[in-house]
Amino acid sequence: MHSFDYAAPTSLGEALTLLAGARGNARVLAGGTDLIVNMRVGRRKPGLVVDGKRIPELNELSLTADGLTLGAAVSCRRAYEHAEVAKRYPALVDSMSLIGSVHIQGRATVGGNLCNAAPSGDAIPTLIALGAVARVLGPNGTREVPVEEFCVAPGKTCLADDELLVSVFIPAPTANSGAHYLRFIPRNEMDIAIAGAGVSVVLDAAKQNFVSARIALASVGPTPIFAREAGALLAGKPVNEDNIQLAADSAQTVAKPITDMRGTIEQRKHLVKVLTARALRGAIERAKGA
Numbered sequence: 001m002h003s004f005d006y007a008a009p010t011s012l013g014e015a016l017t018l019l020a021g022a023r024g025n026a027r028v029l030a031g032g033t034d035l036i037v038n039m040r041v042g043r044r045k046p047g048l049v050v051d052g053k054r055i056p057e058l059n060e061l062s063l064t065a066d067g068l069t070l071g072a073a074v075s076c077r078r079a080y081e082h083a084e085v086a087k088r089y090p091a092l093v094d095s096m097s098l099i100g101s102v103h104i105q106g107r108a109t110v111g112g113n114l115c116n117a118a119p120s121g122d123a124i125p126t127l128i129a130l131g132a133v134a135r136v137l138g139p140n141g142t143r144e145v146p147v148e149e150f151c152v153a154p155g156k157t158c159l160a161d162d163e164l165l166v167s168v169f170i171p172a173p174t175a176n177s178g179a180h181y182l183r184f185i186p187r188n189e190m191d192i193a194i195a196g197a198g199v200s201v202v203l204d205a206a207k208q209n210f211v212s213a214r215i216a217l218a219s220v221g222p223t224p225i226f227a228r229e230a231g232a233l234l235a236g237k238p239v240n241e242d243n244i245q246l247a248a249d250s251a252q253t254v255a256k257p258i259t260d261m262r263g264t265i266e267q268r269k270h271l272v273k274v275l276t277a278r279a280l281r282g283a284i285e286r287a288k289g290a
């Protein structure tokens, strides 16, 4: 591995000064399960690594009536072992408990998953489906970015060189809502999604009709994809298999996968439809049980 400087600031101000001083030659370190791997193979060569784990705001895990604030350095394991997080956000647990193994989950963060901006990032479709926003800090203050706008290309986010992700905020689930994330990998675990689907639904009080839905996809485009139309067309429609298939068909049309060593275009297109339908059924079940 190349040689680099390491800093472990204890405040956001200190971190911003370090990032500004590095002029684009720094990377923030969370769990390191992507960054260190990428540095080892020479894919990333930062001159400075800024460890975020000693910054209090990046370690925040707080639940209010409005929603969940998940600091960018909170490990997946810490989050999914939080009883109230698990109860209120089962789809987030679907994603966090799929990332790597329990060992990886003890280090890996949802913030790192998002900032790594891999099309296959398992937490990202769920965040999009749940309407999460990224809280970003830079020299000009804080800005909030809807997660569906955060990843702009493979491995690239909307963050400027002198900005960092402080936390993601996930709104509180509304009444009669449910969400679910599913992915397909060729092995039972420790693999990257060939395709994934994260969905959330809100049903009416009788739980007979969709009020709204959000659908997002992994591994079928250069970034995670928000299948906005696929979710929107369910609004006001009865909860039935025909409408589930309608949404799954729509999600399939926005998927723009490639063929690579893990899967073909045809396989991924097929999987998107199957996974979207299954994730919708899972989300509906959760909404009915809510």
Ligand SMILES: Cc1cc2nc3c(=O)[nH]c(=O)nc-3n(C[C@H](O)[C@H](O)[C@H](O)COP(=O)(O)OP(=O)(O)OC[C@H]3O[C@@H](n4cnc5c(N)ncnc54)[C@H](O)[C@@H]3O)c2cc1C
Pocket (backbone or CB within 6 Å): 027, 028, 029, 030, 031, 032, 033, 034, 035, 036, 037, 052, 072, 073, 098, 099, 100, 101, 104, 107, 108, 109, 110, 111, 112, 113, 114, 115, 116, 120, 121, 122, 123, 159, 163, 164, 165, 166, 190, 191, 192, 193
């Ligand atoms: C064996 C193994 C299995 C894996 N399996 C999966 C899997 O099944 N699904 C999956 O989605 N991923 C998987 N991954 C990838 C990785 O574990 C996840 O993407 C993880 O969530 C990354 O989080 P992290 O905290 O380790 O991020 P890091 O490696 O610390 O950071 C990732 C990127 O985000 C940047 N970054 C981190 N924090 C911030 C911040 N606050 N502000 C700005 N930039 C920041 C870093 O500079 C880096 O570029 C696996 C990795 C390994 C090694």
